[in-house]
Every structure is written in structure tokens, then in C-alpha cells.
Amino acid sequence: MLRRIAGSLYWAARYLERAQWRARLVDVNYNLLLEVPPRHPEPWGPLLQITAEQELFASLHEKVTEAAIIEFFVFEKQNPSSIRSCIEAVRNNLSPLRHLISSELWVAVNRLYLECPEWSAQSLAASGVSSFFADLQRDFYTIEGIIDNTMPRDLAYDLMEIGTMLERPDNVSRLLDVKYHYLLPKLEDIGGPADMRQWAAVLRSASAFEAFRKVYGHAIRVNRVVEILVFDPAFPRSMRFCIERLAHVLARIGQEEEQAVCETSPCADLLAMLRNGTAEQTILDGLHEFLIRIENMCARIGEQVFDRYMSLE
């Protein structure tokens, strides 16, 4: 396989994951705000903190209003990470390599791409925000299902899996970090109803709410949320699950190589950290520092993978 194509597959998967993630993030927070009158002067502000896009947003919009946020996250063309831009990126990365993916996958992605130009504030209002996101989520699940059911477990699949599994922990990390450190700065609010609602929203943003209930019951505690989103070996959006998958795929790709990427630092170190760590100890030592470390390690694995399989230098 051409190195350029390997890069396209990797980025297509990353953008697909990013688009899904953005959709869940906006959807969940929209619903959260419907239920309670917000105390926060800018209730939509934290979304921009999570994605670290305050500056870009400010350059495009004057005020952080619901309409502006939805435009920015869903269909703003000038935002390279808006859902629309992500879907276009997925489609444009896959378009030249249609021969490597199933035609079902191409048609599903292309269909979604063709819908994007029709999205607008008016069309969202007409269909209702909730049903818009419900439809979108179904489209994403369809695409994921097609990937799972039609793509042989070969190099093309593995490269996409690497993209997905590097993008996902990054998103989970930002979500946790922002909630833990910025959303509720007053100490006396911790454990209060607003705090609980926000942690529940965090779980829903990661589609982890129901899984959480099953394992931990009704009581939402910070360390349990960290446990399921970071250290859980079975939940498909936990960091550990993602890095286990990543290591597995890297081992498969690197079978004939002297040393596979997963056997080297930082991938091996990261896996050890996630296998051996606990939520309680991590919070004690400082969750923020821990998350920053994980984000950096993921970035370094990404660079290694790029140098070994994709770089044209």
C-alpha cells in the first residue's frame, strides 16, 4: 500500500471519530441545558474549552449564543473541526481510495457528505435539534457497522483502527479535564445536584451512561467516572480499551518488522500506565497532569506511526 494512502485512511478514521464525538458533545449539552436553567453566564462556553477553540470561535462570532455554538460546531465551513468539515474530510480522504474500501462504505459516507450542504439553522430548527442529532448518530453507527462488517481485517482496516483509537482517548481526555477543572470551580458545589448533572452529561457525551449504571449503579462519584472512562478494560470508549486495541493492531501491522511500534516507548509505557493505574490514586496525584501526559503520549505514538508508515520523506 502507498504511504500516502495509508495516511488518508488514518485521517479518514480520525475525522470520522471526531465528527461523531462532536455530535454527541453538542447533543448532550443541548439536552442538559433544556432541563435546567443554567447558572453559568455563558452556558455554552465550556464546550469551547473542551475543544480548545475559543480563539477560532471569537474570530467568527461575537457572542457565545446557542445559535452561534450550533453553527460553529455543526456546519461552520471555516471551522476545520465542525461536523460538516469533518465529514467532508472523511469523504475527501476516502474518495481517491475507493478501491481499498467497500463500495457500501463509500456510498454511506458519500450520502452523508451530500446532505451536509443542506444543513442550516433553518433546517435544524425545522427537524428539531434532537432528531437531527439522532439521525446523525444513526448515520455514524451505520458507517461504523459497515466498516466492521464489510472490511477485511487487513492493512487498510488496521490503519483506520489506529486513527480511531488515537483520536478517541484524546477526546475523552479533554472532556474529563474540562469538567474536572473548569466547569465547577467552587469547592462547596462538589457533590451537589449541578455537579451530578454535569458528571452525568460527561458520561452521556462518551455514550457511557448506561454502561456506568450497569457496573456502578446509580451513585455517580468522580472516581467511578474516571474509572470507567480511563481504566475500564471492557468499555469501548475507555482509554485503556482504546490503547489495548491500538497495541493489538500495531502488533499485527508490525509482525514482520524488527520492533513493532507497540513494543517501543511510549506505546508500551502508556499501556502499562493504564493497566496498572487506579482512579483514586490518579486523582490523588493530580488528574490534570495525568491527562496531559496521556495526550502527549498519544501524540508521540501518532508521530511514530506517521514516520514509519505514512511519511513521504
Next chain:
Amino acid sequence: MDAQRAGSSVPSGRAQVAEPINEMFDADGRARPECAEVIAYLLAMDSQRLAELGDRAHRMFQTMGVTFNVYGDREGEERIWPFDPIPRIISPEVWAGVEAGLIQRAQALNAFIADIYDEAQILKDGVVPRDLVIGSTQFRHAAAGIQPPGGVYITVAGIDLVRGADGRFHVLEDNLRTPSGVSYVIENRRMMTRLLPELIRALRVKSVENYPAYLLASLREIAPGGISNPTVALLTPGPFNSAFFEHVFLSQQMGVELVEGRDLVCVDQKLFMRTVRGLKRIHVLYRRIDDDFLDPVVFRPDSLLGVAGLTAVLRAGNATLANAIGTGVADDKAVYAYTPAMVKYYLGEEPLLPIVETYLLRDPEVRAIVLRDLDRYVVKPTGASGGYGVVIGPRATDEQLAHAREAIEANPAEFIAQPVFPLSVHPTLNGRIEAGKASLVPRHVDLRPFVLLGEKPRVLAGGLTRVALREGSMIVNSSQGGGSKDTWVLEA
């Protein structure tokens, strides 16, 4: 023989434009025999169902992403492939003659290329004027001394045909550089098998599905000697090229890599592509970029689309390029005037396919006659393709004519003129489902068949029928409002 005049002609008197024929109906409005079944089938449909055909095709092409790019204000705008669901029928007898003529022509043009980049005997013999060839914008000095295996310079030729008032197919122009359109032939057929499966089966239409296999076979046959299992790759300029869809399609159907310049590297006069597992050797490169961009060492130094050192690889015989460098000189519109002479010169045969009478405007006498009645001629720039720069006298505004006159007088050698050719018309669907009804209207059509040269010639049955969708228009290019039809060559 006077080389300046050989093959060229002087317009005589005021040519009358003959009435174009309708390919489905004769002058008395009766169905032509090979079209009778299709006509009966279409007439049995009400206009609602007819309109639905066009709409279904459009929707399916959209969902499948069958598109082409248009160069214009917005970079790489993607449009849905325009398709007309009324098929064009060619009888087995007519096709047999066309096929023989196409092979003859491709072989003669290939012999011409081989000759002019070697001994140039045809120029010495004065059959074609030397300055016309050497002075052509498409002549490439770098091609001299590169000898492709089997002497195949033109692997793929797209030879545009038009049907005249006498019903005969004439050659309108040759496309010998990177002819495109064949993927749409196959997509059009796949569409028709969905829209009208029972009709295709009943008529016994020759298949077009085998083209990618033919192309791959031809490409493998011209691999450097001694390579038993050559690696073929298709070189594309990238997603913004107007034919990018086709590049993806063909590489997919042939099962070869679709490479861009940045994927390639030349080491020790060998060509490689950069893969996940290291460098992999390429033996045959089917390129879909122009000569100028192939190799920054030899051609445009600013080109990022090609790969440095490619010409040296070809010269060393370590890879074959299809089509070879410099084939464009044979599709120059002025050289075209001499193509019948080439057929006689190289093959000793009479040309089976006539060409359209062509006047070289570099001849002062010819020029004077043409300029007197410019509004009666079609004027074409000699070096361009894709319908760009063509002025159709009878349809041009005074301003456009004045413009053309100025350009001709400034650079007479860069233009040719032809009498207005009465392109045949074909019934074409008019109207969309929103209007609730549709009708069939006559529209001008041409045909681009594809000829492959390798160890033996291969011809795709039929080719791409292009149709000018605007009433009266003769411009069939998809970038300029043209559509396409499926072409049905019937089994004998």
C-alpha cells in the same frame, strides 16, 4: 510533391451546410431497422415514465459519486455526470467498418510517432511539412531516442468520430495524449442495465465491461523485456483534475495502484513507489498527466505532479510510459490534415475512415478565402483539446468573429478552419419529472471510441457518445453543457 500543400486543401466556392441525419429515423420519419425495437419500446412508455428514467439515473449517479470536475471560478467543482437514458444504436455492419478504420488509423499514427522521433523519413520524403511537425507545440525533443518495447507509442487512442449527412462516420479529431471518458462508457452501461434491463437483453448488445482487462493486458504487454510479472501503476495529477473520477475507476477496475507524483521516486534509473513496506518497483506507468508535467528535470521545472528523473528511466529502458512522451504531435489539428497521407505512406492502404476537410490558415491564399467568409467555418486552435478555443462561425457573435480574425491574423499557423460539419442528431430526453412529462427531441451527437495498441490492437465496442443538450448546439463537451448516452453496438 509540394509539401506545403500536400494533404491540405483549398476551399472552393461557398459550401452549403447539408441537413444532418437523424440516427434513429430516416428522412421520411421511418425508424431505421436497427433502431426499430428500441423505438417501439420507448413509444410504449408514457411521458411520466420516460421522465422518471432521467431522474433515476441522475439520483443513482449522485449517490454513487459518478462525477467530473469543472475548471472554473471554484477550484475543482464536482458535477454529477450528465446522462441521457435514450441509447444510441450502431448496427453490426456499420461497426465492423468503423472498427477496422480505427485500428488502421491508430497504427498509422503510431508509425508516424515512431518515425518522427527516429529517422523522420516521412519529413524527408516531403509527405508532411517538416516545420509543421517540428514547430508544433506538442513536439518533444526529449522523446528522441526513447524506444518503447514493441514500438508501441500510442497505447490508448481516443478518436472522435462524427456521422455526416451521408451517414458515414468521419474522424473529427484524434486524442493521443491522455484521452478520457472510457469510465463513463462503463458507468453508462451499468446505469442502462438498471434502467432498461429487459431491452438490453432482448437486443443482444456487445459488452463494454472488458475494457479495463483489455487496457491492463495492453499495458503489461509493453513492459520492459525480461519482466515476467510487471507492476503497473496509474499516474494521476490528483483529485482536482477534471478526469479524477476516471483515474480512480480505472485503477480500481485494473487492480493497480493510483499514484501521484509525490508517491514516486527514481533511484539508479529505476522507477519506484513509496509504500508502507518500503520502495516498490514500477515497470509500466499509465500516466494521465501531460508531458510538460512529467519530469521537472526535462520539462517544466516547477511541476510537482511528476517525478524527477523519469525521462532517464525511460531512456534506460527500465520502465515504459503509456502513452509515450510526445504523442501529442500527431493529434495537432494542423497535422490532422495529413493523416490520410500517413495511412497511405505507412500502411500502403486507402484510409477507411474519411476526415473532415481541413484548411491550414498559415497558407496566405487559403487564409484569404476563409477570412472572407469566416462566419461559414469552424475555426480551431491547432494545439488545444477539449473543445477549448473553438469558434463555430454560424453561431458566433460579431464580436467573437472579430476576435477570431484578430487571433488568426496574429498567429495564422496556430489555426485551422473546417467547413461546418452537419453532426448527426439523435432523439434525446427533454424534460424533468418536476414538469411531469418528457418528450424526445433531436440533439447533435458525436462518438469517442477507444483503441488500444499492444501486442495486438483492441477496440472497445462502441465508445462514449456525447450529446449537446442545448437545442441547436454542436458543443458536446461535458465541461460545456454536453451530456452522454450509452452506445449499443449490436451483436452480429
